[in-house]
Amino acid sequence: MAEAQERLDTSVPHPARRYNYWLGGKDNFAADRESGDAVVALFPSIRTAALENRRFLRRAVELLAGELGIRQFLDIGTGLPTADNTHEVAQRVAPESSVVYVDNDPLVMVHARALLNAAPGAGPTHYLEADVRSPEDILREAAKRLDFSRPIGLMLIAVLHFIADEEDPWGIVRRLTEALPAGSYLVLSHSTGEFLTPEAVQTFRTSAIPVHLRTHDEIGRLFDGLEVLDPGVVSISNWRAEKEPGPRPDESETATDCAVARIR
Numbered sequence: 001m002a003e004a005q006e007r008l009d010t011s012v013p014h015p016a017r018r019y020n021y022w023l024g025g026k027d028n029f030a031a032d033r034e035s036g037d038a039v040v041a042l043f044p045s046i047r048t049a050a051l052e053n054r055r056f057l058r059r060a061v062e063l064l065a066g067e068l069g070i071r072q073f074l075d076i077g078t079g080l081p082t083a084d085n086t087h088e089v090a091q092r093v094a095p096e097s098s099v100v101y102v103d104n105d106p107l108v109m110v111h112a113r114a115l116l117n118a119a120p121g122a123g124p125t126h127y128l129e130a131d132v133r134s135p136e137d138i139l140r141e142a143a144k145r146l147d148f149s150r151p152i153g154l155m156l157i158a159v160l161h162f163i164a165d166e167e168d169p170w171g172i173v174r175r176l177t178e179a180l181p182a183g184s185y186l187v188l189s190h191s192t193g194e195f196l197t198p199e200a201v202q203t204f205r206t207s208a209i210p211v212h213l214r215t216h217d218e219i220g221r222l223f224d225g226l227e228v229l230d231p232g233v234v235s236i237s238n239w240r241a242e243k244e245p246g247p248r249p250d251e252s253e254t255a256t257d258c259a260v261a262r263i264r
């Protein structure tokens with residue numbers, strides 16, 4: 001942990017800390033807040049989007065741990081601990097559920113080790129500092145903690161828009177999903193530029209934290225070869241959200257697409 005703390009650079013913004021700022025958390029620094037405010041100027045409903053993304057995570061994990069019987073989760077791009085972390089949602093439904101958390105931000109790892117511990121008697125949680133751009137490394141380490149002969153819930157929530165086209169996010173998803181047993185599931189959300197001007201999309205791409213906003217079709221292609229569950233690839237505002245208290249935000253306010261898909 002000391003080593004991770006030495007590698008922290010608080011003078012440059014980081015995605016996890018900026019997201020924590022939008023969610024109203026305290027684990028962020030001046031550079032993250034400045035970058036967060038610059039996004040608010042471009043996209044004023046970003047806080048609604050962040051909160052709705054967390055609600056999507058909760059609903060999707062409830063579905064996997066409940067109706068779909070998943071007991072193991074590989075959560076890549078974990079983020080800083082907040083309300084309703086993956087293991088808390090899963091273990092409310094099935095206490096034996098285990099989670100491997102993966103993030104490339106050393107601060108996330110420091111907090112995760114301190115805060116993302118399962119309750120006594122519940123399934124284990126593990127942490128891995130790794131980059132989603134190296135799927136084979138993640139799979140090799142995850143296989144030490146998860147049973148790859150049983151279905152796994154792979155979570156890629158609000159992480160792949162940090163990956164440029166040249167780094168092939170579509171190939172990353174394919175390499176990860178192909179390594180999982182049949183009957184596993186992919187849970188994914190991704191910010192879209194469909195509701196922004198081309199200039200704003202370009203500003204996101206070239207900002208201090210480059211964000212690659214994609215079209216609905218480009219996000220849909222992340223699910224190629226998988227069996228997408230109802231209601232398909234839709235806005236996080238509208239994904240199985242019937243029981244959420246109203247009024248619901250419009251999809252232009254969340255500007256994030258998502259889906260849950262079965263891996264055959």
Ligand SMILES: C[S@@+](CC[C@H](N)C(=O)[O-])C[C@H]1O[C@@H](n2cnc3c(N)ncnc32)[C@H](O)[C@@H]1O
Nearest residue numbers: 016019077078079103104105131132157158162
């Ligand atoms: C917007 S947060 C999303 C957190 C959580 N998944 C959620 O949806 O609430 C994005 C997370 O992805 C992590 N991240 C960004 N790029 C990454 C990469 N190349 N490899 C692994 N994690 C990454 C960030 O550190 C951050 O914790």
